[in-house]
Amino acid sequence: MSVQPHFNGSAVPHDWAGRYYHIDQILNAPGPRTDPAFLAGDEVKDFLRNQVKILVIGAGGLGCEILANLALTGFKDIHVIDMDTIDISNLNRQFLFRQKDVGKSKATIAAEFIMKRVPGVKVTPYHGKIQDKDDDYYMQFNIIICGLDSVEARRWINATLVNLVDPENPESLKPLIDGGFKGQARVILPTITSCYECSLDMLNKPTAFPICTIANTPRLPEHCIEWASVLEWPRIHGDKKLDTDDPEHITWLYKAAAARAHEFNIEGVNWSLTQGVVKNIIPAIASTNAIIAASCCNEAFKIATSSAAYLNNYFMLIGTDGVYSYTFEHEKRDDCPVCGGEALDLSISSNTTVEQLIEMLVEKQDIQIKKPSLSTPTKQIYLQAPPQLEEATRPNLSKKILELVPAGGEITVTASTLPFSLSLRINYT
Numbered sequence: 001m002s003v004q005p006h007f008n009g010s011a012v013p014h015d016w017a018g019r020y021y022h023i024d025q026i027l028n029a030p031g032p033r034t035d036p037a038f039l040a041g042d043e044v045k046d047f048l049r050n051q052v053k054i055l056v057i058g059a060g061g062l063g064c065e066i067l068a069n070l071a072l073t074g075f076k077d078i079h080v081i082d083m084d085t086i087d088i089s090n091l092n093r094q095f096l097f098r099q100k101d102v103g104k105s106k107a108t109i110a111a112e113f114i115m116k117r118v119p120g121v122k123v124t125p126y127h128g129k130i131q132d133k134d135d136d137y138y139m140q141f142n143i144i145i146c147g148l149d150s151v152e153a154r155r156w157i158n159a160t161l162v163n164l165v166d167p168e169n170p171e172s173l174k175p176l177i178d179g180g181f182k183g184q185a186r187v188i189l190p191t192i193t194s195c196y197e198c199s200l201d202m203l204n205k206p207t208a209f210p211i212c213t214i215a216n217t218p219r220l221p222e223h224c225i226e227w228a229s230v231l232e233w234p235r236i237h238g239d240k241k242l243d244t245d246d247p248e249h250i251t252w253l254y255k256a257a258a259a260r261a262h263e264f265n266i267e268g269v270n271w272s273l274t275q276g277v278v279k280n281i282i283p284a285i286a287s288t289n290a291i292i293a294a295s296c297c298n299e300a301f302k303i304a305t306s307s308a309a310y311l312n313n314y315f316m317l318i319g320t321d322g323v324y325s326y327t328f329e330h331e332k333r334d335d336c337p338v339c340g341g342e343a344l345d346l347s348i349s350s351n352t353t354v355e356q357l358i359e360m361l362v363e364k365q366d367i368q369i370k371k372p373s374l375s376t377p378t379k380q381i382y383l384q385a386p387p388q389l390e391e392a393t394r395p396n397l398s399k400k401i402l403e404l405v406p407a408g409g410e411i412t413v414t415a416s417t418l419p420f421s422l423s424l425r426i427n428y429t
Contacts, residue, residue: 054145071121073301175187198339199314218261232260250275380392384416
């Protein structure tokens with residue numbers, strides 16, 4: 001039996017009286033900041049409510065706010081992707097969920113909640129990874145909004161949308177609105193404005209713990225979790241890849257880390273912290289979620305309707321000492337591996353080994369590639385996978401780069417987690 005939505009205790013039609021009154025104040029007439037392409041009236045209202053298809057990636061703290069805002073703003077065809085299930089720790093800030101929903105799909109429950117509360121809105125959920133979908137799937141959307149808690153996932157969707165652009169097909173350019181992490185909202189026009197990869201150096205480098213500490217003298221719960229993921233998983237599972245998006249794998253790490261923590265009298269290891277450490281998740285604050293979600297949806301509305309100039313291209317909220325915000329234009333990098341098209345010049349010592357270069361690529365602020373594989377047009381320098389090729393190229397780890405690549409030569413860097421390759425032009429010092 002279908003559920004009839006209610007408003008103040010009474011059943012309501014799909015479009016109740018005055019539903020769009022405030023939105024229509026913007027769409028009925030041009031304003032002082034209106035885009036020249038804006039055409040006020042019924043046409044833009046019909047486009048917003050009946051033609052625009054929008055994708056929200058992530059149905060967590062930020063995603064819940066975004067979904068509600070979009071539905072109430074007038075977007076009626078919304079899709080949402082999230083691979084996670086609801087945990088009881090989510091309920092304090094992810095307001096579309098209730099205790100009875102614990103263990104269920106975030107995307108599915110969020111979609112059901114929005115459709116019950118905002119009649120006439122269609123929300124299509126997908127419980128799974130963004131990597132499950134192909135180019136045709138992303139081509140169907142007018143706008144994509146990210147409410148993610150993962151740098152790797154952001155890099156993946158950013159590169160995918162850049163690769164999607166066909167200069168001869170204007171419809172292939174999909175505006176990407178990204179929000180979250182340190183309180184930022186930004187508008188990315190793939191191949192036109194600075195992309196996510198261009199600003200990688202603005203992110204905090206993931207915390208790295210010395211191997212000797214996590215192996216011998218752990219003092220923090222994070223040390224125990226790193227031990228479980230870096231040392232114990234390979235020892236027990238061999239070549240089996242650790243999937244940080246698999247709840248069963250996270251549970252295994254949690255149990256192993258908890259046992260080690262008990263051995264060393266360390267408190268604080270729990271499932272959520274385990275997931276946060278291995279996925280480098282930054283905890284969210286409800287008030288920041290609300291502000292950033294509002295900014296993201298405001299930009300989506302402006303892009304969809306041309307009713308005002310959209311952000312160019314970075315908004316930052318600082319909430320540590322009061323409430324302060326500012327905007328600036330982040331510039332494109334010519335050597336961006338995703339949108340720049342030029343090789344990145346890298347100066348290294350003539351004594352640098354392949355293993356040292358790999359460590360450098362992991363730690364370098366504007367690269368940050370986990371488990372990089374290296375090759376040239378004529379040889380494979382080092383491949384992380386499959387196991388047979390890793391074993392075959394492992395002897396190269398101790399070799400100097402100079403033995404394998406001449407000055408001015410290029411190395412191609414790839415990683416299984418990223419849908420692009422990075423070209424390094426090597427210079428020796």
